[in-house]
Amino acid sequence: MDLFEYQGKQYFARYGIPVSPGGVADTVEEALGVAERVGFPVVVKAQVKVGGRGKAGGVKLATTPDEVATHATSILGLDIKGHVVKRLWVEHASDIAKEYYASFTLDRPNKVHLGMLSAQGGVEIEVVAAENPEAIAMLPIDPVNGLDPASARRWVDEAGLDEAARDQAAELLVALYRCYTEGDCDLAEINPLILTPGGRVHALDAKVTLDDNAAFRHPEWDEFRGDEFEDPRERRAREKGLNYIGLDGTVGIIANGAGLAMSTLDVVNQVGGSAANFLDIGGGANADVMAAALEVINADPKVRSIFVNIFGGITRVDEVAKGVLEALGRVEIASPIVLRLDGTNAVEGRAILAPHLSDRLVTEPTMLEAARRAVALAR
Amino acid sequence: MSIFVDETTTVIVQGLTGSQGRFHGLRNRAYGTRVVGGVTPGKGGTDVEGIPVFNSVKEAVETTGATASFIAVPPRFASAAILEAAEGGIEFIVCITEGIPAQDEALTYNRLVHEHPGVRLLGPNCPGIISPGKCNIGITSGDIALAGGPVGIVSRSGTLTYQALYELSQKGVGQTTCVGIGGDPVPGTNFIDCLEAFQADPETRAVMMIGEIGGSEEERAAEWIAKNMDKPVVAYVAGVTAPPGRKMGHAGAIISGSKGTAQAKMAALAEAGVRVCQNPTEAGEAMVEIVRAL
16 A cells, blocks of 8 residues: 555654654645644645656645645646645645655565665656666665664765764664564655755655555554545445456456456457456455456446456356356346356356356357457457 | 475475365365375364374474475464474475565565575465375365476466466376466565476476566576576566556566566566467467477
C-alpha cells in the first residue's frame, strides 16, 4: 500500500523522524485553519500518489491567508496525471540551506537491505543515478546486523553531507531504518531531506510503501485504509477479497495464480485483444470466490467478453464450474463467457458445465484458442 | 538423476495437522514420497493417517532421520518454522506459505546464510518441487508430470509451472525435476541455483525456464547461462502487458520505473542464446522440437 505524503509523515513521526509541523485539509476553510495554527509562511501541497506535483502546480507557497485561499482553491480538484486532488497537506514552510536524499529498500538480487544517501537531493534520484552515480552513497545492510549509529555516521561522512548536518542525519537515518524494518515498509524515502539555515535536519517529503503482507501486525495501518483505491472496480474487488487490478481493455480476465493471470493478459494481447483487468482468484478458490469474481467483472461497463482461464492445482476445476453456474443463477452476466479448464478435476468440471453451454457460455480446449474466441466475442 | 531431491529423500511436514499440510502431505505420500513424520507443537504422539506427529522438528529428525521438510503453516509462523527446521538438522526446506512479510523473509534468509550455510530453502510462496516418479514435495499435482526426463523445469510462478509440466507431458516429453522457486521478493533458491544444478545433472539435457516481471533474476540468469550453460534453454516470461507500478499478484511481480519489464528480461535471455517464446504453448512446442533433435 502506497501512502500519501501526509500519511508517510505521520508514520515517520511515530518513529521519531523530524517532519515540519502541518495538517490535513479537505476544504479551503480547513487549509486556512491549519495555516493559522502552524504559522506563516506555509506550503500548500496536493496529496496525490504520483510524482511531478510541483511541476503540475500542486505545490504552492503562501505568505498570507489570502494566498492560502487562492492556492487551496486552485489545487483542490486539480487533475495531476489523472489523479484528482481531494486533500491538501498544509505545513509551515522551511527555509532550506541544503537538500539531500535518503531511502531504504530491499536489494533483491543480493537479498539484503539497501540504503541510498546523497548530498544531491530535491531532484529525482533516478536522474542522479543516471547522470552522476558516484553522488549516491550505497550502503548494503545485512538484516541480521541492522544499522548501528557508528555505521550510519560513517555512511553520512561518505555521502559528503555538510558538516553541520552529519550528527543529526546519522541519527535520523537510524530512525528511518527502524521505521523501514519494524514499520514493515517496502520503501521508505525522504526527498528532500533538508538542512535549514538554522542547522536543523528534517524530512520535507515522505514516500512510503507498506508491505501488505505485514498488515496483520500493524493495527495502526487501518487509518491509512479507505481511500487507497481510486478505481471503484478495485474497491469492490477488495471488499470481496479478490486480487484485482483494473485495466482499460474489453476482455474481462479471471485466472487462478498470478503467473497464469499475467500470461492470460499477454495471450489476449497477442491475438489482437486487450484485457479489462488482471484478476487472480488464487489457489484453492471455491465456488463463492468464482461467483464473486464474475460479479466484479460484470460490473465493469467496458467488458464485452469474459475469459476464464483455469489450470487446477489446489484449485479444483469442478468447484470453478459450480461457481460459474452459481454466478449465472445469481446475477445476469452481461457478456459471453469463454472458459478454458485444465488440471485437477477438469473432466468433472467440464461435465458440470456441459448441459449449460450456449453461445453465451462456451469452452475451448486450449488457452490460445480460448483467447482468440474471447477476443472475437469482444469485437 | 534429479536435483535437490530423489527417491531416498525423507520428508517431514511442519503443519501436518492443519488443513493444507494434511491435504498436500497425504497427496505427496500417495504419490510415493517418503513422508515419515509431521510436526505440530502440542500434538506430538498423535498421527495423521499413520504418519506420526512430533512436537518439534528436532524430535522428528532424531526419530525418523528425515532430511527434508515441507512447511505448510500460516505466514506469521513461517519464519520460525524455517529456522526450527534448519536448527533441527533438516537440509532441504520447502516452504509453500504465501503472504510472509518481506522483512521476515529477508531476515530469515540471512539468518540461514549465517547460521546454517549448508541448508537450502525453496520458497517461500512456491509450489514446491517434483522429481517425477521419485519425490513430490509441495502442491503440484503429480499426475501432470511425466517421469524419465530429459527436461528440467524452473519457474517463478505456480500455475505456469503446472502449465509447463502439462504442455510437455501431453506431448510425451518427461521431466527430471520441476522446481517452483516462487514469486516472493527474497526466494531462498533462485534461477541460477537451479540452472547450476541442472547443468551438473547428466540426465537433464534441456531446461525450460519460466520467469515473470519484477526484479532482475531473469537477467542475472541470462548472464549465467551465457557463461556457463551448454544445455539448451527455452524461456517464457509472463507479464509483457503488465502496467508499471502495479503488483501483479506476487509480491515480487512489479515493474518499477523502467526496471523489471518482461521485454528487458526476454531480450537479455535471447542475447544469452536462450530460445525465448511468446506464450507457454509455444514454449512447450519449442521444447518438444529441441528434445526430438537431441
